[in-house]
Amino acid sequence: xxxxxxxIQPSSTLPTPHDKKVATWLLVCCGLVFAMIVLGGVTRLTGxxxxxxxxxxxxxxxxxxxxxxxxxxxxxxQQSPQYIEVNAHMDVHQFKEIYWLEYLHRxxxxxxxxxxxxxxxxxxxxxxxxxKEWPKYLAMFVLGGLQGLLGWYMVKSGLVDRPEVSQYRLTxxxxxxxxxxxxxxxxxxxxxxxxxxxxxxxGFRKAVALTTLIATTIVxxxxxxxLKAGRIFNxxxxxxxxxxxxxxxxxxxPWSNFFDNPILVQFNHRVLxxxxxxxxxxxxxxxxxxxxxxxxxxxxxxxLGAALLQVTLGISTLLLHVPVALAAIHQAVAVLLLTAxxxxxxxxxxxxxxSP
Numbered sequence: 074x075x076x077x078x079x080x081i082q083p084s085s086t087l088p089t090p091h092d093k094k095v096a097t098w099l100l101v102c103c104g105l106v107f108a109m110i111v112l113g114g115v116t117r118l119t120g121x122x123x124x125x126x127x128x129x130x131x132x133x134x135x136x137x138x139x140x141x142x143x144x145x146x147x148x149x150x151q152q153s154p155q156y157i158e159v160n161a162h163m164d165v166h167q168f169k170e171i172y173w174l175e176y177l178h179r180x181x182x183x184x185x186x187x188x189x190x191x192x193x194x195x196x197x198x199x200x201x202x203x204x205k206e207w208p209k210y211l212a213m214f215v216l217g218g219l220q221g222l223l224g225w226y227m228v229k230s231g232l233v234d235r236p237e238v239s240q241y242r243l244t245x246x247x248x249x250x251x252x253x254x255x256x257x258x259x260x261x262x263x264x265x266x267x268x269x270x271x272x273x274x275x276g277f278r279k280a281v282a283l284t285t286l287i288a289t290t291i292v293x294x295x296x297x298x299x300l301k302a303g304r305i306f307n308x309x310x311x312x313x314x315x316x317x318x319x320x321x322x323x324x325x326x327p328w329s330n331f332f333d334n335p336i337l338v339q340f341n342h343r344v345l346x347x348x349x350x351x352x353x354x355x356x357x358x359x360x361x362x363x364x365x366x367x368x369x370x371x372x373x374x375x376x377l378g379a380a381l382l383q384v385t386l387g388i389s390t391l392l393l394h395v396p397v398a399l400a401a402i403h404q405a406v407a408v409l410l411l412t413a414x415x416x417x418x419x420x421x422x423x424x425x426x427x428s429p
Contacts, residue, residue, distance in 0.1 A: 095196055095264060102188060106250060106254045112174075186218070255411070255415055312343075
């Protein structure tokens, strides 16, 4: 007799047309969050993130619409550390160039809130989203609002004593955005690909460990960005004349070097990136050689491709002294690499019924 206790009947798990609409909406929101992360990176790289020195969630929707309002906005910026120490040469026309990037970044954040909330209300009222699932979606919305607060908390750190935001707050802001992105992506994938068994694929735990390593590397990249650590030791594979340069433990207490010392922060990011690439290649080889089917081979190939591209971009960004366009693409591909890993982990939730 065949044991069917661990099998979920396909007829009860196939996504309905309504389910597909909900999943599509979530994936659109993921796309907007992805754009938000990339645009946030551009504002940081161009020094635009500190151009708006106040936070007006409602009235800030409209930009300055007259010369007088532009002059008033510029006058507020002139009191900031960034203007005093870095951009004292700027006139109002040059100020507009950095203002518009930060304005678009904040406007996109507001747009994401609308694009999320309005369809959710419609889907909830129509019964596309069941009441027992409402808390999950409301949690997404609340996290999005808290992300906006965290963004302002980050900006405030660059408006007090120094014209740079705290690397701790910047990294927290990045991590929060990625958590929201992954949360929505996972729910969307779960709608489109419901579980069919109660057993895990042989590669599931390895994929989870690999995803954790990728996420850790991205977090370390946040500290690199916050400390501008990519602008020192612009050589590869060695850091100048050293494999491990002097000064990696120059700060006290010693643990602070891991977060405050740009030399050690860059070194750690290099090590994590290299380890991640080796781990991805090893996982890819294991999947190809495994006697048991390891999910969707295309997902494994996509993960390898994203890892190779990301390392190539990282090295190129370093050697070329962090050009804005290349650094922004590097950040974007980091999110794509994480996406490929999450997609793989999700696909390995189920053990395949038979070899392909």
